[in-house]
Amino acid sequence: MAAKSIRRCGLSWRNEEVGAPMAARKLRELLETEDRSLSKLVDLLAELSLRIVREIPRTLGMTEGVNVYGEQQTELDVWSNGLLTKRLLRSGLVRQVASEEMETVMNADHGEYTVALDPLDGSSNIRTNNLMGTIVGIYHDKALPASGRDLLSALYFLYGPYVEAVVGVKSGVYLAAPAGRGTGAAKFISNGEPHRLPQKGSVYGIGGSRDKWTEKVREFANTLEMRKLKFRYGGSFVGDYNQVLCSGGFFAYPELLDAPDGKYRLQFESNPIGYITERAGGKASTGKGNILDVEPRSLSQRAPTYLGNKDLVSEFEELSSTTAGLFGNAKG
Numbered sequence: 001m002a003a004k005s006i007r008r009c010g011l012s013w014r015n016e017e018v019g020a021p022m023a024a025r026k027l028r029e030l031l032e033t034e035d036r037s038l039s040k041l042v043d044l045l046a047e048l049s050l051r052i053v054r055e056i057p058r059t060l061g062m063t064e065g066v067n068v069y070g071e072q073q074t075e076l077d078v079w080s081n082g083l084l085t086k087r088l089l090r091s092g093l094v095r096q097v098a099s100e101e102m103e104t105v106m107n108a109d110h111g112e113y114t115v116a117l118d119p120l121d122g123s124s125n126i127r128t129n130n131l132m133g134t135i136v137g138i139y140h141d142k143a144l145p146a147s148g149r150d151l152l153s154a155l156y157f158l159y160g161p162y163v164e165a166v167v168g169v170k171s172g173v174y175l176a177a178p179a180g181r182g183t184g185a186a187k188f189i190s191n192g193e194p195h196r197l198p199q200k201g202s203v204y205g206i207g208g209s210r211d212k213w214t215e216k217v218r219e220f221a222n223t224l225e226m227r228k229l230k231f232r233y234g235g236s237f238v239g240d241y242n243q244v245l246c247s248g249g250f251f252a253y254p255e256l257l258d259a260p261d262g263k264y265r266l267q268f269e270s271n272p273i274g275y276i277t278e279r280a281g282g283k284a285s286t287g288k289g290n291i292l293d294v295e296p297r298s299l300s301q302r303a304p305t306y307l308g309n310k311d312l313v314s315e316f317e318e319l320s321s322t323t324a325g326l327f328g329n330a331k332g
């Protein structure tokens with residue numbers, strides 16, 4: 001009896017449900033048709049993502065250091081930041097790198113791209129062996145901090161039961177897993193179809209302590225519960241967001257009563273994932289305007305972040321518009 005392929009979200013290149021098998025495509029080839037030079041950069045990032053995954057079980061400690069946000073850094077935060085910045089700046093492709101783990105940008109002599117990195121998103125999940133990932137925003141010839149509108153591409157690697165690359169480019173969002181031969185993006189296989197958020201959402205997640213949620217956030221969470229969306233939250237942006245990308249729904253790290261701009265860093269988290277959301281047919285909002293339109297002021301700037309299906313995010317925006325003055329410095 002022929003083995004049935006597992007239905008992996010957007011990755012089923014042997015999807016028996018559609019009758020004929022879908023064409024497997026190497027991520028490198030897919031991106032080469034889009035932008036040959038960008039595909040070289042994604043190639044390098046794909047190679048480094050697999051290097052990071054190999055390092056995870058070997059480097060599990062904490063450092064004594066804290067980052068610019070006052071968060072204690074894990075050894076892996078520091079190690080993956082060092083690996084990514086060094087290799088990107090040496091590649092000849094990248095002129096400038098900024099990272100959630102560094103206070104200032106780092107520059108190289110050559111390169112057409114600038115890159116904003118969250119080297120190890122969700123690193124506090126190391127302790128419990130839960131999901132983590134790497135988030136990357138790519139700009140062409142722009143200095144950082146930059147506007148999300150200027151992103152050329154954004155991607156993340158999710159370190160789960162298998163590594164997954166989620167790559168947003170102009171033509172859409174491609175999902176790929178390292179299931180093939182070769183190195184870098186050539187090892188990552190995709191079904192070749194741009195992924196879209198399912199039309200009807202079935203999951204939601206909201207970060208921050210419930211007692212710090214505003215009335216509007218509570219009200220909206222209740223609405224989602226009443227509509228039978230399932231609450232899913234694991235404390236890693238890429239892991240939690242990936243559930244919404246696959247199943248449709250709503251994900252937020254909202255404004256909090258004691259943190260009006262929420263937690264997510266605009267340059268390193270909200271803008272790249274906001275870009276991916278838009279390219280997948282969804283909506284990315286600060287609660288009162290598009291995330292990608294927020295004026296960049298600093299590398300460490302935060303923004304309340306609401307993502308997911310257009311209808312749900314718009315509904316939340318409408319609910320929010322009845323409460324003035326809660327949304328920090330987001331331009332709307």
Ligand code: AFP
Pocket residue numbers: 071120121122123124125207208209235236237238253263264
């Ligand atoms: P770490 O990289 O320090 O673990 O932070 C991860 C993060 O920015 C994001 O990935 C999570 O969604 C969020 O923090 C979790 O925050 P809470 O601990 O407040 O749930």
